Amino acid sequence: MRKRRSLRNAQVITVLVMAAFLGLIGRLVFISTHDGEALLSRANRQHRSVIPIRSRRGKIADSRGFIFATTVLRxxxxxxxxxxxxxxxxxxxxxxxxxxxxxxxxxxxxxxxxxxxxxxxxxxxxxxxxxxxxxxxxxxxxxxxPARSYPMNGIAASIIGFVSPDGVGVTGLERQCDEWLRGENGHKTIIRDAGRKAFWLADHGYRPSRDGLHLILTLDAEIQAIVEHELLSAVGEYDAESGFAIAMQPKTGAILAMVNVPGFDPGRYRDYDPERYRNRTITDPFEPGSTFKPVIAAAALAENVVRLDEVIDCEGGLWIVGTRRLHDHHPYGKLSFVDVLVKSSNIGMAKIGTRLGKERLYAYVKQFGFGEKTGIDLQAEDRGILRPLDRWDDYSVTSVPMGQEIAVTAVQLVRAFCVFANGGMLVQPHVLRAVLAADGRIVNDFSNPPPVGRAISEEIAETIKNKILLRVVSSGNSRAKLSNYQVFGKTGTAQIPKRGGGGYERDAYVGSFVGGAPARNPQVMVLVSVRRPDRSLGYYGGTVAAPAARRILARTLAYLQIPPDDPPASVNAAQATRPVD
Amino acid sequence: MTVTRGMLVLFLMVVIGVAIVVTREESARAANRIHKLHGEQTAIEQRLWKLETDMARLRGPEEIRRRAMLMGLRVVPPAARTGAAADGRAH
Missing domain, CATH: 3.90.1310.10 (Penicillin-binding protein 2a (Domain 2))
Known part of the structure; x- marks a missing residue:
C-alpha cells in the first residue's frame, strides 16, 4: 500500500516536471515564432556594441627610412x-x-x-x-x-601633402597614394551585461584591421634639408617672392630633393595660404632663358650645323632680324661657338637657331622631353608650353634658342641637363621607390625605372658637358665653382611674361642655375630658381641662384661621400670622404 | 519509473545545467580577458606609435642641427673638415 502511494507520488512529480518543461518549451516556441525577431533585435541593441578597430595609416619615409609622415593615437x-x-x-x-x-x-x-x-x-x-x-x-x-603626424615638420611638405582631420589624403602623396596608405578598418562585436560592462565577444564578432602600406621615397631627408636651407637663404638674401629647387640623380632620374619656398607645415596646414601647398617644381612652367641654350647647342652639333671652334659674329650686341631687334647683355664681336654659350650670347644662339630651322629645332626640343609631361609619379604635373610647329612664326627660330617663346617646368629642365651627365639618355624622374607591407615585405618596387629613350648621342652629350658646361662654370668668376669638384652647368635669367600675354613685366625676373658635379662621373644634378628677386640686390641667375646651387652641391657631395675630383695635395681622398663621427 | 530513477534524471539534468553554466562562465571570462588584452594592446600601440614619432622627430636633420647648435657643436660636412672647399667657398 505504502509502496503504491510512493510510486504514485513519483509519477505525479514526474508528470509535473514534464508539464513544466513542456510549458517552458511551449512558451519558447510562442516567443520565437510570435515576436522573437523584434525581441532579439531589441536584446542585441541593448547588449551588443560594435567597436571599430581603426587601421593604422601607412608611413611615408625617405630612402634611408627616416619618417616624413606617420600616425599616432590622439x-x-x-x-x-x-x-x-x-x-x-x-x-x-x-x-x-x-x-x-x-x-x-x-x-x-x-x-x-x-x-x-x-x-x-x-x-x-x-x-x-x-x-x-x-x-x-x-x-x-x-x-x-588615429591622427597624422609629420615629425620633420615642413620638410618636403609639398611632396608629402597632408590629410584631413578624418584621415583622408587631401594633397601630395597623402592624396595620390591614399588607397595604399589608408588600410582597412576592422571591428569587434561585444556583448555587455546589465551594467554596460563588456563580458562577451560575440560569435564571429571579431575582424582585425589591416594596416596601410608604407611608402618609401627616393628623397633623402638630409639632402632635402640642405636644399631647403640653402634655397631659403637665397630667397631671403635677395628678398625674392619665391624659389624652387631640385636635386636629382642624373643616371637614374631618382629625385633626391624637391623644394618649394615658401613652404608650409603639414601638421598646421590651416595656418597657411593654400597657394603654398602646390609643388611648383612640376606645376608652374617658366621661361628657361639661357639655361635652354645647351639644348639648342646639342641639336646644332648633332645636326652638324656648327663646329665647336667655329667663329660666330655676335654683331657687337645688336642684331636686327626683320622688324625685331635682338640684344646681348654685353656687346660681343666675334666669338667661338663655345664662347657663345660661355658668354651666353643671345645673338649667337639666334643665329644657330636660324641655321637649324623650325623643323629640326622643334624636333630636338621634343626629343629632350619639353612640351610633354615627364611622367613623374606625382599628380598635377604640367606639360609646359611648347607651341605646335604650325604656330611658330619667323622669329621663333631666334626666340626659342634664347629660352623664350617656351615655358618649361623645373623637373623638365633638370631632366634635360641629366642628358648631358649620363651620356645622352632621357631618364624617368621618380619620387616613389617602393611600397612596403606593414611587415616590411616589398609590395611594389619602383626603383630604377627604364629610361624614356635617347635624346642625343653619347659623344654629343660628353662634348656639351666637358667642352661647354664645364667651361661655363670654370672660366671667369662663376659663383658655382668649387675648389675640389669640377662643376658643370649653365645660368639663366628670364623675364616674367605678363599674365594674358603682351610682353614682359618690368623688373620681374627668374634667375636660375642648373648644373651638376663631379664632371668626371656626375652624381648629383641641381636646379635652383629664384623668382622675382629684388632687382637692386641682384637678379641674374649667376648672382641669385648659382651660389645656392654651389653650396647645395658642396654639402650634398660631402654628405654622399663622393670623392673629390682634385683633392688638395695635403688631403687624400680617404680623409676627404671620412664619415661624420 | 522509480523515485531513484526520477532523482537520477533530475541529477543528470542539474549536472548538465551546471556544466553549461561553468562552460559559459569560462567563455565569458576568456572573452573578457580578450577584451582587456585588446585594450592593453591599444595602450601599448599608442605608446609605441608615440615613441616612434618622437624618435623620427629627434632623427630629423633640422632637429639634429638645432640640438647640435644648442650644445655648441658645429655640424660640418667631412670634406670641409679636411680643409677642402666643400663649404662652398668660390674661387
Whole structure:
C-alpha cells in the first residue's frame, strides 16, 4: 500500500516536471515564432556594441627610412548630448578643464540636440583626459583616434601633402597614394551585461584591421634639408617672392630633393595660404632663358650645323632680324661657338637657331622631353608650353634658342641637363621607390625605372658637358665653382611674361642655375630658381641662384661621400670622404 | 519509473545545467580577458606609435642641427673638415 502511494507520488512529480518543461518549451516556441525577431533585435541593441578597430595609416619615409609622415593615437573628448542632464552645467565644468569658452561650448551642446556623438575637443593632454574621466559628468567620454603626424615638420611638405582631420589624403602623396596608405578598418562585436560592462565577444564578432602600406621615397631627408636651407637663404638674401629647387640623380632620374619656398607645415596646414601647398617644381612652367641654350647647342652639333671652334659674329650686341631687334647683355664681336654659350650670347644662339630651322629645332626640343609631361609619379604635373610647329612664326627660330617663346617646368629642365651627365639618355624622374607591407615585405618596387629613350648621342652629350658646361662654370668668376669638384652647368635669367600675354613685366625676373658635379662621373644634378628677386640686390641667375646651387652641391657631395675630383695635395681622398663621427 | 530513477534524471539534468553554466562562465571570462588584452594592446600601440614619432622627430636633420647648435657643436660636412672647399667657398 505504502509502496503504491510512493510510486504514485513519483509519477505525479514526474508528470509535473514534464508539464513544466513542456510549458517552458511551449512558451519558447510562442516567443520565437510570435515576436522573437523584434525581441532579439531589441536584446542585441541593448547588449551588443560594435567597436571599430581603426587601421593604422601607412608611413611615408625617405630612402634611408627616416619618417616624413606617420600616425599616432590622439586622445579626444566627446559628448552624448542626448543623455547630458544639464548641458550648461556640463559645459561650464568641461570648459574649465579644457580651457574652452563655457558659453560657446554650452551653445554648441544645445545645438547638437539629440546627436549621440559630438566631439568637444581633439588632441587633449593625458592630464586633461584623466580629469574628464574623474569629473563623472554623465554623457561625457574620452576616446582615442588615429591622427597624422609629420615629425620633420615642413620638410618636403609639398611632396608629402597632408590629410584631413578624418584621415583622408587631401594633397601630395597623402592624396595620390591614399588607397595604399589608408588600410582597412576592422571591428569587434561585444556583448555587455546589465551594467554596460563588456563580458562577451560575440560569435564571429571579431575582424582585425589591416594596416596601410608604407611608402618609401627616393628623397633623402638630409639632402632635402640642405636644399631647403640653402634655397631659403637665397630667397631671403635677395628678398625674392619665391624659389624652387631640385636635386636629382642624373643616371637614374631618382629625385633626391624637391623644394618649394615658401613652404608650409603639414601638421598646421590651416595656418597657411593654400597657394603654398602646390609643388611648383612640376606645376608652374617658366621661361628657361639661357639655361635652354645647351639644348639648342646639342641639336646644332648633332645636326652638324656648327663646329665647336667655329667663329660666330655676335654683331657687337645688336642684331636686327626683320622688324625685331635682338640684344646681348654685353656687346660681343666675334666669338667661338663655345664662347657663345660661355658668354651666353643671345645673338649667337639666334643665329644657330636660324641655321637649324623650325623643323629640326622643334624636333630636338621634343626629343629632350619639353612640351610633354615627364611622367613623374606625382599628380598635377604640367606639360609646359611648347607651341605646335604650325604656330611658330619667323622669329621663333631666334626666340626659342634664347629660352623664350617656351615655358618649361623645373623637373623638365633638370631632366634635360641629366642628358648631358649620363651620356645622352632621357631618364624617368621618380619620387616613389617602393611600397612596403606593414611587415616590411616589398609590395611594389619602383626603383630604377627604364629610361624614356635617347635624346642625343653619347659623344654629343660628353662634348656639351666637358667642352661647354664645364667651361661655363670654370672660366671667369662663376659663383658655382668649387675648389675640389669640377662643376658643370649653365645660368639663366628670364623675364616674367605678363599674365594674358603682351610682353614682359618690368623688373620681374627668374634667375636660375642648373648644373651638376663631379664632371668626371656626375652624381648629383641641381636646379635652383629664384623668382622675382629684388632687382637692386641682384637678379641674374649667376648672382641669385648659382651660389645656392654651389653650396647645395658642396654639402650634398660631402654628405654622399663622393670623392673629390682634385683633392688638395695635403688631403687624400680617404680623409676627404671620412664619415661624420 | 522509480523515485531513484526520477532523482537520477533530475541529477543528470542539474549536472548538465551546471556544466553549461561553468562552460559559459569560462567563455565569458576568456572573452573578457580578450577584451582587456585588446585594450592593453591599444595602450601599448599608442605608446609605441608615440615613441616612434618622437624618435623620427629627434632623427630629423633640422632637429639634429638645432640640438647640435644648442650644445655648441658645429655640424660640418667631412670634406670641409679636411680643409677642402666643400663649404662652398668660390674661387
Amino acid at each position: 586622445r579626444s573628448v566627446f559628448a552624448d548630448p542626448k543623455i547630458i542632464p544639464d548641458k550648461q552645467e556640463a559645459a561650464r565644468r568641461v570648459a574649465a578643464i579644457l580651457g574652452l569658452d563655457a558659453v560657446e561650448l554650452g551653445d554648441d551642446l544645445v545645438a547638437a540636440g539629440d546627436r549621440r556623438f559630438f566631439v568637444i575637443q581633439r588632441g587633449v593632454t593625458e592630464a586633461q583626459a584623466g580629469r574628464i574621466r574623474q569629473s563623472g559628468i554623465h554623457g561625457l567620454g574620452v576616446f582615442d583616434e
